[in-house]
Amino acid sequence: MIKNICLAAVAFMLAFFPADARRTPKTAPAPVVKPEVSPCIIPVETDGTQLLLAADREGTLRIVHYGAKVADPDSFLGYRFGMGIRYGEGPMAYPTAGGLEHGQTALHVKYADGTHNTELCYVSHGKKLDGNVCETSVLLKDYVTNLEVKLIYTAYLKEDVIQARAEILNGGKSVLELLEYASSCLDLLSDKYLLTHFHGDWAYEMQVDRELLTHDTKVIESRRGVQTTSHKNPSFLLSLSTSEFREDEGEVVAGALEWSGNFRLSFQQDESGHLRVLSGISPYASAWKLKAGESFVTPAMLYTWSDKGGGGASRNLHRWARNYGVYGGAKIKPTLLNSWEGAYFSFTTETLLRMIDDAAAMGLEMFVLDDGWFGNEFPRDNDRAGLGDWDLNRSKIPEGIDYLASYAHSKGLKFGIWIEPEMVNPASVLAREHPEWIVKAPGRENYQIRNQWILDLSNPKVQDFVFGVFDRTMSQSPSIDYVKWDCNRSVASFGSDFLGADQDRFYVSYIQGLYKVMERVRQKYPDTLIQCCSGGGSRVDYGSLAWCDEFWTSDNTDAVSRIRIQYGSSLIYPACVMASHVSAVPNHQTGDVTSLKFRFDMACAGRLGMELQPRNMSADERAFAARCIESYKQFRDLVYTGDLYRLASPYDGDYYALMYVSEDRSRAVVFTYCLRYRNRSQATHTFRLKGLDPDRLYKVTELNADAPCWRGDGQCFSGSFLEGGGFNPELLKPRSSAVFLLEAR
Ligand code: GLA
Numbered sequence: 001m002i003k004n005i006c007l008a009a010v011a012f013m014l015a016f017f018p019a020d021a022r023r024t025p026k027t028a029p030a031p032v033v034k035p036e037v038s039p040c041i042i043p044v045e046t047d048g049t050q051l052l053l054a055a056d057r058e059g060t061l062r063i064v065h066y067g068a069k070v071a072d073p074d075s076f077l078g079y080r081f082g083m084g085i086r087y088g089e090g091p092m093a094y095p096t097a098g099g100l101e102h103g104q105t106a107l108h109v110k111y112a113d114g115t116h117n118t119e120l121c122y123v124s125h126g127k128k129l130d131g132n133v134c135e136t137s138v139l140l141k142d143y144v145t146n147l148e149v150k151l152i153y154t155a156y157l158k159e160d161v162i163q164a165r166a167e168i169l170n171g172g173k174s175v176l177e178l179l180e181y182a183s184s185c186l187d188l189l190s191d192k193y194l195l196t197h198f199h200g201d202w203a204y205e206m207q208v209d210r211e212l213l214t215h216d217t218k219v220i221e222s223r224r225g226v227q228t229t230s231h232k233n234p235s236f237l238l239s240l241s242t243s244e245f246r247e248d249e250g251e252v253v254a255g256a257l258e259w260s261g262n263f264r265l266s267f268q269q270d271e272s273g274h275l276r277v278l279s280g281i282s283p284y285a286s287a288w289k290l291k292a293g294e295s296f297v298t299p300a301m302l303y304t305w306s307d308k309g310g311g312g313a314s315r316n317l318h319r320w321a322r323n324y325g326v327y328g329g330a331k332i333k334p335t336l337l338n339s340w341e342g343a344y345f346s347f348t349t350e351t352l353l354r355m356i357d358d359a360a361a362m363g364l365e366m367f368v369l370d371d372g373w374f375g376n377e378f379p380r381d382n383d384r385a386g387l388g389d390w391d392l393n394r395s396k397i398p399e400g401i402d403y404l405a406s407y408a409h410s411k412g413l414k415f416g417i418w419i420e421p422e423m424v425n426p427a428s429v430l431a432r433e434h435p436e437w438i439v440k441a442p443g444r445e446n447y448q449i450r451n452q453w454i455l456d457l458s459n460p461k462v463q464d465f466v467f468g469v470f471d472r473t474m475s476q477s478p479s480i481d482y483v484k485w486d487c488n489r490s491v492a493s494f495g496s497d498f499l500g501a502d503q504d505r506f507y508v509s510y511i512q513g514l515y516k517v518m519e520r521v522r523q524k525y526p527d528t529l530i531q532c533c534s535g536g537g538s539r540v541d542y543g544s545l546a547w548c549d550e551f552w553t554s555d556n557t558d559a560v561s562r563i564r565i566q567y568g569s570s571l572i573y574p575a576c577v578m579a580s581h582v583s584a585v586p587n588h589q590t591g592d593v594t595s596l597k598f599r600f601d602m603a604c605a606g607r608l609g610m611e612l613q614p615r616n617m618s619a620d621e622r623a624f625a626a627r628c629i630e631s632y633k634q635f636r637d638l639v640y641t642g643d644l645y646r647l648a649s650p651y652d653g654d655y656y657a658l659m660y661v662s663e664d665r666s667r668a669v670v671f672t673y674c675l676r677y678r679n680r681s682q683a684t685h686t687f688r689l690k691g692l693d694p695d696r697l698y699k700v701t702e703l704n705a706d707a708p709c710w711r712g713d714g715q716c717f718s719g720s721f722l723e724g725g726g727f728n729p730e731l732l733k734p735r736s737s738a739v740f741l742l743e744a745r
Pocket of ligand 1 (some may be wrong): 340370371383418486488533534535536552555
């Protein structure tokens with residue numbers, strides 16, 4: 001009987017207590033007590049905006065406000081954001097996986113013991129002011145593992161731009177893994193969020209998508225490794241409390257990530273209506289290990305806020321870009337003739353000398369020798385060979401690069417040259433000699449894109465090689481003024497010989513490697529103009545612009561296609577970095593035929609260049625080109641440094657129009673384009689100009705036209721009339737355009 005009872009008891013124990021629970025119980029560690037914190041408000045301010053962070057008694061750091069300045073920020077102390085906070089939601093400054101958090105997280109750490117909990121508590125904060133720039137850093141610490149996060153907010157006072165990044169330090173004793181490590185988190189509260197973001201493709205970049213966000217998460221992510229921006233862009237605008245994009249009024253928050261690799265932007269609207277915006281490196285295949293004492297610094301995320309609509313937000317970003325974000329700022333760059341669409345791979349010294357002559361005759365200021373100048377064993381006569389072998393092709397240009405560059409200089413032109421140093425064709429000496437430098441997954445097909453492979457920039461030896469390509473190219477002539485740095489494929493089936501078992505580092509290390517090379521390049525060549533190109537606009541981001549002077553906006557040079565590409569780009573990036581070229585018709589990408597005037601009027605709204613064979617132009621066309629180039633030189637300072645006002649969006653009607661106004665409002669240049677046929681009864685459209693001084697008189701002069709299309713050509717009008725009255729040039733035909741210079745009397 002007793003025996004039976006004992007057996008039954010054992011059976012019961014086995015059935016109801018799992019193996020772990022039956023072992024001798026360990027004493028569970030006593031929970032660490034969270035340190036108590038004195039609540040405080042930490043303001044991050046620019047001249048016109050305020051981001052307020054609040055630490056509560058439990059040490060949780062929240063974002064409590066981003067927008068117009070409030071006079072008494074401390075009033076936010078103890079502010080309640082709804083019941084949700086008790087359950088883990090709420091406007092966190094840097095939400096982490098663990099604790100009460102259930103939403104998308106900025107930081108997700110896996111510790112050596114396999115646990116995933118991080119709860120950051122406020123420790124301290126400090127500020128450093130240096131003229132126009134004020135840096136606020138806030139130190140947070142996980143109260144159990146000693147992981148530290150420093151949130152760094154750099155405020156650019158006059159530009160109303162705040163740059164946010166995080167520094168994550170493993171303060172524990174064992175290695176840990178960062179599974180997600182966003183640059184920053186922003187929390188907004190509004191009744192509606194209209195998201196503007198970008199989609200596209202090769203030759204179709206920066207197309208605008210707009211959507212009203214609903215609950216849960218919208219993600220914009222690139223996993224292409226490099227060439228990350230043709231299909232999307234690491235930037236956005238959020239119009240608040242509206243379902244329509246408003247150019248001139250209403251609150252808009254815009255953001256842009258300073259990173260050229262995989263990125264992820266996420267927008268999560270929770271049940272309380274808060275929008276959590278997370279931005280940073282995409283965590284895709286990129287867990288980052290930190291040993292004890294090691295740290296990781298994320299790329300920076302830029303934000304601006306404006307109550308002057310999308311236009312106000314763009315102008316803030318543009319001003320920041322000109323003053324801080326773009327390597328050469330708004331320094332005037334030469335107008336140029338690029339050899340690509342005019343000669344492609346087939347040229348001789350003679351072809352190039354004649355192009356230089358023609359460029360000089362039209363008044364252009366630089367000649368750029370594009371692809372095709374290198375490779376001997378594997379001559380670069382098409383895109384199937386030669387990449388990687390950066391020695392001059394002696395049969396095409398026996399006289400050498402210096403001969404060409406000096407010739408250009410003797411004609412008063414600067415000289416530029418193309419390289420694509422991160423890439424290699426299978427048909428090259430480099431591929432034969434250094435297979436270990438090529439990105440490839442062992443045992444798998446190494447896919448070619450545009451007949452090429454990509455070099456493994458996570459490897460310091462490859463970084464040396466890539467720097468060497470730039471350096472050797474420059475050493476060919478002291479007269480090289482400009483380098484077009486191209487990058488014509490993305491990553492596929494990745495694998496790095498160098499990284500061995502640590503393949504998770506590849507995507508991030510590649511871009512860090514690229515930036516290390518760019519840093520060396522800039523140390524040695526601080527004054528060389530660098531264009532960042534990637535099959536057109538696949539490296540259009542503020543990470544690249546920190547090293548480069550401009551980007552090649554798109555391989556699509558068709559003026560009609562450029563309308564949407566340049567409009568989209570203008571939402572985030574300033575005109576001074578937007579290279580825009582007049583090419584031949586029928587256009588080589590689209591087959592479209594537009595007038596030379598329309599093509600010039602479009603290209604003149606950015607950094608003007610030409611990309612065609614001038615010998616194929618008639619004498620009249622060359623004379624007209626010379627006239628347009630001349631007039632561009634008169635107003636390009638406005639394009640480079642003026643404030644942009646978009647007057648008509650190509651997404652909303654029959655016109656696209658924009659203007660640039662000088663800071664003192666004494667001069668402006670207005671570009672107007674007709675997109676569709678207007679029947680006679682609605683033949684003229686009134687553009688309301690913007691940004692002028694209503695009380696000043698402006699002389700209006702139409703440029704690049706023999707028969708003016710506005711009745712007031714050459715006359716003076718008040719700013720108030722031009723803004724509120726009837727500036728209505730007759731643009732009746734599709735693909736007709738007009739450009740006007742406004743000068744205050
Ligand atoms: C890329 C660039 C072009 C041109 C070609 C040359 O496509 O975007 O402008 O330089 O490469 O191969």
